[in-house]
Amino acid sequence: MSTIVLLIITGLGLGALYFLVASGLSLIYGLMGVLNFAHGSFLTLGAFAGLEIARRMDGASWITLFASLVVGAVVGAVVAAATEFFLIRRLYNRHIEQVLVTVGLALATVALFDGIWGTDPTYVTGPAWFSETTEILGAKVPNDRFVLIIAAVLVLLGIVLFLKFTRFGLIIRAGVENRSMVTALGIDVRKAFTVVFAIGGAAAGLGGVLASHYFGYVSPQLGGSLLIFAFIVTVIGGLGSLAGAAIASALVAVLQQFANYYLGGTGDLTVVLLLAAVLLIRPTGLLGSKA
Amino acid sequence: MKLLTHMKPWMWWAVGGAIAVFAALLPLINLSIPGILPGPTYTPGTLQLLALALLFSSLALSYHLLFGVGGMLSFGHALYFALGAYGLGIVLKTTQLSLVPAMGLTVAAVICIAYLLGALSLRVTGISFAMVTLAFAQAGNVLVRRNPQITGGDEGLQLETQNVPDFLLGVLNTRNLYWVALALLIIVFIVVALFEHSRAGHVVTATRENELRVRVIGIRPFMVKLVTFSIASVLAALVGMVHLLLQSGVTARASSADFTLTILVIVVLGGVGSRWGAVVGAIVYTLLDQRLTALASSDAIAGLPAILRIPLSEPLFILGTLFILVVLFLPGGIAGAVQRMDKGGVRRNPAKETSSEIARDKIEEVT
Amino acid sequence: MTAPILRVEGLGARIAGQQVVESVTFEVPARGVTALLGRNGVGKTSTLKGILGLIERWGAVEFNGERIDNLATHRIIQSGIGYVPEDREVFASLSVAENMRLAERNGGPNRELVDELFPELLARAGQLAGTLSGGQQQMVSLARALVNDNTLLLIDEPTKGLAPLIVLDVTTALGRAAEAVPILLVEQNLQVVRALADTVVVLESGLVVFTGPANEFLDNEELTTELLGVHLTDVGATGDNA
Amino acid sequence: PTSSDASGPSTNGAGLPAVDVSIITSQTGPLAAYGATYLAGWDAGLDYATQGTGTVDGRAVNVTIADDAGDVDKAVTAAKTVIGQGKKIIVGTASSGIALALAEQAEQNKILYISGPAAADGVTGINAHTFRSGRQSYQDVATAGTFIGDPKGKSILVFAQNTAFGQGNVAAATAVLGAKGATVTSLLVPEDATEFTPFAQQIINATPDMVFVAWAGATSAAMWESLSQQGVFDKVPVVTGLGNVATYGAYGAASSKISFLNHYFAGATDNAVNTAMIASLTKSGAVADLFSPDGFNAAVMVVQAIRAGGGDDVAKMITSLEGWTFDGPKGSMTIRAEDHAMIQPMFQVKLVADGANWKPELVDVVDAQVVTPPIVQK
Amino acid sequence: MSARPMLAVEHLCLSIGGARIIDDVTFAVAPGEMLGVIGPNGAGKTTLFNLISGLLAPSTGTVFLNGRDVTAEPIHKRARAGLGRTFQTSSLFTGLTATENVRLAAQAKLGAATSVIRFPRRTDVATTIANDRLAEVGLSHHAKTIAGVLSHGDKRKLEIAMLLATDPRVILLDEPMAGVASGDVHGLTDVIRQVHASGRTVLLVEHHMEVVLGLVDRVAVMHHGELLACDTPTVVMADPAVQAAYLGAPL
């Protein structure tokens, strides 16, 4: 029993991390049709920014943690917005080129991080509470998993409310369908694109700082290693569907935990099988509408 | 100047043939291009690099068939390259077959696997197809890394040389391998060109444009896509085999998503939808990739202030940035740029809209 | 004669690198409906899109005496032009109300007018626009343009694909709108043109080949046959008993 | 300092042709840090073995470095380039995959290759042309075994990543400790796994007498934290290899509870060679680290080979190294004639707090004979 | 009707997400007959065509083609069995030229369209057919134009040329006149008339009433997914229900 509880809660924690990456991916893909390969770099940069803050302050205090979360999110948002502004926007409506630019950016930035911070991982310590555990039904659940889950839920709620109740949200949802018609209604849709990138980047940056505490380190490869799972989650959930991404994140991560525990460490293969199965049975993903 | 536009098809083939003959003579002549080639063209190091470039050209052409012609954006093409390399490596290691029968056996296996996985992945299209192929390739990569007894894991599989003819072994015979790579490129080029001009080639192009419409005129697009997928996979596997011989081994990187992305980068660099673009793109990429590493560790860069030195001493940074610049400022890649230069500023006749540009527009819809 | 609301001079336009409008010059008077006519592919839609900057264009466009040919689309629209695109282009995944909310500028001053014109839409405010029938979608598309205080409307084939009954409704609605705002209308249905248009501008392969009063043009069998390949009475014959 | 376009052996003023040595290792890419340590060690070693002259018996040693970026293709191309230029000596690489590929090239082209610091056991005895300047996985595992006293009847769990490196360690543990009567089981984790809680649970459920952890890469911090959190250290003694300086912070709360085996750290030995190496490294602004001796020893071996073979008689160079014993920073090193295994001492180490950081402290030296790998039969 | 119907649907129903989009539709079309299908926007006309041609599967009900139950057959099999259709919004190979579009259709009809070994030639039958069909719809001057850049109306014409090239026995035309310049309506009407005159069975969805009335033998009226009436034009046009739901008063 305690094992199952442990697997489920840690699975949800991992899923929360996937979701923090996938939410931005899904949002950006949904609006712009761009599969953003550079998303991992937004995350890595957020993590490094958080690290630099921690180095300058007392690494183990809660204030530092909070500051690094804020800075990570802001850096992620700024870099993502700049990416949209300087690279993606120039390639208006040329999706494959937009994807390729992000591929190039991912290559270049990872190499740049290598150059700046070195290829070795840099280890991160947070508040002591983070690495302690809380006992739930006999399972010793690491505390940072709760933080991850809460952060992911907040991000999900935040984005959903934003999309539903703000004018920007309306513009973005309309822009997903038909960009040029939005401009033809007298709205500067490009601003919305930048905002979407910024939101996605902020979620990734936030995820980066949290990931660095979860993994215990920051390295230039950090984002890339999460990205592939985020892709899978995005597709299983249904491209462009935020709720789908959330469900799929939890599903994939929990499944992964169970397969790792009970099926001899075959978690990742199981996820691949799940992806294949979902696409063959329901090609649009769990909640996707577009093929 | 509108040289290229006015060239007849036979002229293209004539020019291509001349280039092939010249390429075949390279190991016999002493040609130095300082800064681009590591040494004169007859030296093994240079021939090795050129042979790699030729193999990447063939691989890029096989991907061109899949993506540029068939519109199938695959993130798992590397799997078939790896199947060829690992397949041949394992057959040579575990059986007493000599090289050619071993290759035959591997091709047969690849056909079966490509057919099976292709049939599964082609049930979906667009980004979903990309993701399924990615997932299969990823699974292949995991299997390679987890089974070191068979594949050598992440240490790689070494070529068992016992049944490989001597003229393909050793640095002094690099030029023989170079010729093999050149021959392979010529074969792949011809196969791809013939396929593109066949009826099936036309149907697969049409399918890329509008799959539903193909069905409504009474053709089942699935089969012709599967055939295209299988041909592209077998070609990639052939390249993998020669690569195994050239490198005397293969490593897990060959089956990684990164490697597929590399091929994609090459095809885009050359120009999506253009055959010779794929070839030129691969050559440019390989030379850049190898030479940038040398540049990054050169004294010139070591002496720069940190803000320049750090980025410039990372080859991948330079490559990535260059790639971004190409995408931003050279739409249609190298092929597109040459075409534009050729046409000058003259306004285009709608009827002569080049198919590669159209192809690009269309493929955007796929993703 | 008051100053024209829109002056187009030497307008050319390009789509995906290909020139689709050569050089179009015409004026839209500050009152009534101006119909932009021509056969398929002569560049009517492209002319409208060129005016709005939805496609790459050059030449001079003057709206209300101000040059607008260098502005971004959203700025042009904001300066007081309403646009109804060729294929309705409603946002299928947004509700009718949301479609309207998106379109409203400065609080949507003509809300009442629109509600009065299309009571149907009020009743279906919560329905997703994608599930509406073609005619209802056309109403949404028109309403989005009418809800704002525009000084000009550009409307592209509003009756295409609509059932005869709806064609009547739409024509009526346009007639009422035209009382307040000048309209530049692209339309293939000559009966609709006859019912609405004061002036016509006829295009042929990217150039203006005729400008003049609507009745004069429509009554001139020779001209209509030459420029449009048809004369109104030809088509009208069977249509009238419908 | 590269000059990969230099062709043919150059001559120095004295008239004797210089000897070309080509280093192929990672200057960029994931293993760049190991490459840097190795190169610094090489410089120190060359300095030491040539008494600062950079010449051997009047021949200048002309060193070129090629970056393999962790990529086999690049390494093989670099190897073919230098072999094509007539160079007879290649050293280096931190990647086992590259080491195996270079060994293959060495045999095909009859040159001398000294690998290091790549750990794969497969390099030992692979062919007559290939040597190694560092330790191999077997020696790591055998050192781990020294923590348990008499292995007979004990159950040992190898916790490793499911890679060639991890599986190699499992195989080595089975060979070393299984032969001495221990029951060796393994828990292999996917290399890309990021969540280790379930595996920590499985370790506890297995109730072994000792856990040997063989881990490489960045995920180690998260792995150790999970082991701490689930209380593995309270239940089972845990042994693992201590990596380079950069990893000292990776063990977190577990640092003081782990028994470490170690290939080398700056304070591991107190001998003249080590002192000389550290001095030389310090002078050039480097620090002694895990793989410093691998570079240092490679240089010492190359100088020995040149002395005997003059830099182009590969057969003579090989014979001069086979069976040779010399003093390295780690102590006495012996190149076993039969399979070129590098017989060397290993270390037991613990981490002690040093302010906010951790630093290693020597517990014991493990005699070279205790951890000698079995001879590879050809 | 004595002869076996060329096309028949029986009790066809389609529900999507609880909504009845096609509601128990039954009718039959005799060989060589032309049936007009009219009805308000959203009545389900296009959906009916999608069910007949196999783009959608019905919830219940059966589709018969020349007496054979084809309900379970995929699109391309029905096409090969002689069922051709056009789309309400043109569906073309937008990256290929007009000729190539039509030639593909002709090849599909001639067989061996997917041969890897056979190469299309400038002089082969398929190309000849393609050129003839383009001439028929008046698109010869656009033979080498990329289909994607044709204007809306020209795309409609190309769509019909492709249809003709597959030489179908049963033809479903979905609003062929929508967006076609008024000057070209007559010509296109003649094309359809000829197609019909050569013995083919035609179903025509069209809002252009003059065209419908000038061509068809019978008219089916759809409303809210149901078949309201199916009779000769005179009878249907006189029906007050049809007038109220669909036609309205003249302009």
Ligand SMILES: Nc1ncnc2c1ncn2[C@@H]1O[C@H](COP(=O)(O)OP(=O)(O)OP(=O)(O)O)[C@@H](O)[C@H]1O
């Ligand atoms: N996406 C496009 N790419 C290239 N050319 C295009 C594109 N869209 C339209 N064209 C070309 O532009 C020309 C004008 O098209 P436009 O749509 O403006 O015509 P139109 O007068 O509105 O015709 P219709 O009555 O058929 O709607 C046509 O000849 C067409 O070939």
Ligand SMILES: Nc1ncnc2c1ncn2[C@@H]1O[C@H](COP(=O)(O)OP(=O)(O)OP(=O)(O)O)[C@@H](O)[C@H]1O
């Ligand atoms: N996927 C769907 N989900 C919900 N409703 C749908 C869906 N597809 C079609 N409908 C509805 O089914 C009805 C029938 O649509 P259909 O396209 O067949 O109409 P039509 O008669 O062809 O109209 P038009 O004359 O405007 O082309 C419409 O009300 C439409 O909104």
Ligand SMILES: [Mg+2]
């Ligand atoms: Mg138009």
Ligand SMILES: [Mg+2]
């Ligand atoms: Mg319809």
